[in-house]
């Protein structure tokens with residue numbers, strides 16, 4: 001049962017609120033001032049604080065400021081009788097999870113508490129122990145990801161479209177799921193479509209459905225993903241890979257909130273929230289004429305940009321331990337200190353997915369309980385491929401210089417260097433994508449057909 005701290009100098013309000021919280025099944029601690037509230041945090045038992053902004057002496061903002069250092073990660077909800085844009089922004093800037101105006105309705109309070117406690121749950125270490133739910137959880141203890149959790153909590157309930165940005169494997173789909181699970185639409189469906197994995201000519205029917213006989217092969221009516229997501233959330237993954245004509249149709253649906261199935265005449269109303277994601281730089285795609293500016297404006301009302309794994313302090317160890325626990329199936333697998341150091345030193349271009357795959361591979365390759373550096377296969381694969389593929393003198397190496405340019409160590413023929421580099425990159429992309437060709441193609445900026453041709457050219461299985 002979560003323990004909630006109420007910090008408010010109005011005794012009558014505090015008592016009533018305490019009763020409501022007790023009724024909602026929470027334990028309560030009370031404090032009449034900022035100082036008393038901060039003292040209450042000392043034993044680390046508080047799960048969430050409800051703080052009045054106006055307090056005699058040090059105010060609620062002072063509480064937030066100090067709590068951020070003495071109890072980092074503690075979700076705080078600010079209460080005030082006088083909500084203004086500036087005190088809301090101040091409170092949010094100082095890390096408040098939510099901002100409620102007095103008098104606070106029981107339902108509003110219950111929802112805000114549930115949302116705050118849920119959104120913060122992944123950041124606590126105990127969450128790692130819960131193997132049953134761990135697959136769906138976003139785990140992190142790093143500052144940039146805490147900011148992401150907070151943002152998810154802040155925007156989950158709005159119906160605006162959300163654009164989730166970030167490198168491949170950073171957890172964009174998990175963010176979409178968290179937005180859905182923490183929204184008023186949580187009881188509705190969550191429907192995910194990978195726009196890059198579906199051939200352009202099938203995407204419209206996949207999204208908008210079709211009527212029987214609309215084209216050869218349309219043997220019966222099909223609802224389409226938009227209508228399947230009615231009442232819930234539609235997650236359009238890799239929207240940056242969508243063809244321009246389909247983008248125009250998506251825009252129309254977002255504007256008019258109705259879809260017309262392929263071959264149909266009747267538009268059907270839909271009530272859903274769209275969360276879109278891409279690893280591409282959409283602004284650059286717009287500038288290059290590959291993405292519609294109007295759709296971009298519409299989607300980026302709320303943007304959530306996930307940091308790459310290498311920018312999340314401490315998360316490699318946390319996630320590695322989590323994946324070990326999740327996938328070792330009761331065996332006592334553990335990482336040797338050198339293996340952990342190697343994981344921490346790796347740049348993780350494939351982010352959390354690559355780390356997960358590395359741990360899965362290491363579990364399979366290590367015979368005993370100890371996973372050592374050689375079981376991780378980090379960087380070894382591309383180097384070995386380069387060496388075996390090299391029939392010319394030396395493998396080509398490309399290194400970034402501090403000035404941001406590249407230094408190339410190669411004095412053989414250019415076409416051979418290109419071949420070596422290509423085959424290395426193909427193998428690496430396939431390894432990072434766990435053999436998934438669509439994903440590998442996307443990482444390399446190739447169409448699937450181009451990827452297939454290249455794989456055949458280099459005789460890569």
Ligand SMILES: Nc1ncnc2c1ncn2[C@@H]1O[C@H](COP(=O)(O)OP(=O)(O)OP(=O)(O)O)[C@@H](O)[C@H]1O
Pocket residue numbers: 135137138139140166167168169170171172173174175237277278279319352353356439
């Ligand atoms: N913070 C996290 N905690 C635990 N698991 C995570 C986290 N982030 C990502 N994962 C796991 O990593 C894998 C990749 O995550 P996800 O598919 O959400 O990434 P993505 O950014 O959508 O990837 P892509 O750009 O390739 O579509 C999944 O198995 C997911 O469960």
